[in-house]
Amino acid sequence: MKRDELLRNIIFHYLGSDDFNGWVLPTDADAGLRNEVAGLVRDRLIDVISSQDDDNPHIKRYKPPPAKLQLRRLMSDYISFRVCLYPTAEALQVHGVRFDEREPYTSAVRQGExxxxxxxxxxxxxxxxxxxxxxxxxxxxxxxxxxxxxxxxxxxxxxxxxxxxxxxxxxxxxxxxxxxxxxxxxxxxxxxxxxxxxxxxxxxxxxxxxx
Structure with a gap:
């Protein structure tokens, strides 16, 4: 999966899911996919939250760990824990997500908080x-x-x-x-x-x- 397609899938999944869920990285993700993910993390377009960071990585409950730690999670030879990918606030802004005063708190989550x-x-x-x-x-x-x-x-x-x-x-x-x-x-x-x-x-x- 190419970088732009991967980022688009992560953003669309986050915005389209019922609870603003993360896009699940397969446990058998190959080196090519993990390298694309790592590149997006380095460019601060996505965050990685794993079950090593939170019991429920499928929603972004807390501020994600530092990017260096996120990258270490991806360097494992075999990912035996659950990993979810989230668009950063910066990526969502570039995508056109804006604050909506009609539903201020849903809007805050939609913007990545x-x-x-x-x-x-x-x-x-x-x-x-x-x-x-x-x-x-x-x-x-x-x-x-x-x-x-x-x-x-x-x-x-x-x-x-x-x-x-x-x-x-x-x-x-x-x-x-x-x-x-x-x-x-x-x-x-x-x-x-x-x-x-x-x-x-x-x-x-x-x-x-x-x-």
């Missing part, structure tokens, strides 16, 4: 939703759920996290927000804040692992 990145929201957001009869808030010790009680009921889970200033925020995985309808995505985006500064030990599973 990891699905386990997060968005922060002020605690005061709960008060507004709680006063709105179209919504129901379930609050637990570590987080909760906001339900939309429309014709097509929707829910989105959040977690509480303290900031470095000891202020509590709501944190939501991007993949949860992206699963909402476009109207609910726009509704959530009204409250989104960039003021959250995490404490080092706050919700470590929400942040990219060290690579």
């Amino acid at each position: 990891p699905q386990n990145s997060f968005r922060a929201f002020p605690l005061s957001m709960l008060e507004e939703y709680d006063r709105n009869p179209d919504y129901e808030c379930w609050i637990f010790e570590d987080g909760g759920t906001i339900w939309y009680r429309g014709v097509d009921a929707e829910a989105c889970d959040f977690e509480f996290a303290p900031s470095i200033e000891e202020e509590t925020f709501l944190l939501v995985y991007l993949r949860r927000l992206a699963a909402l309808s476009p109207s609910q995505q726009r509704n959530w985006s009204r409250f989104e804040t960039t003021e959250f500064r995490p404490r080092e030990y706050a919700q470590p599973d929400l942040f990219d692992p060290e690579t």
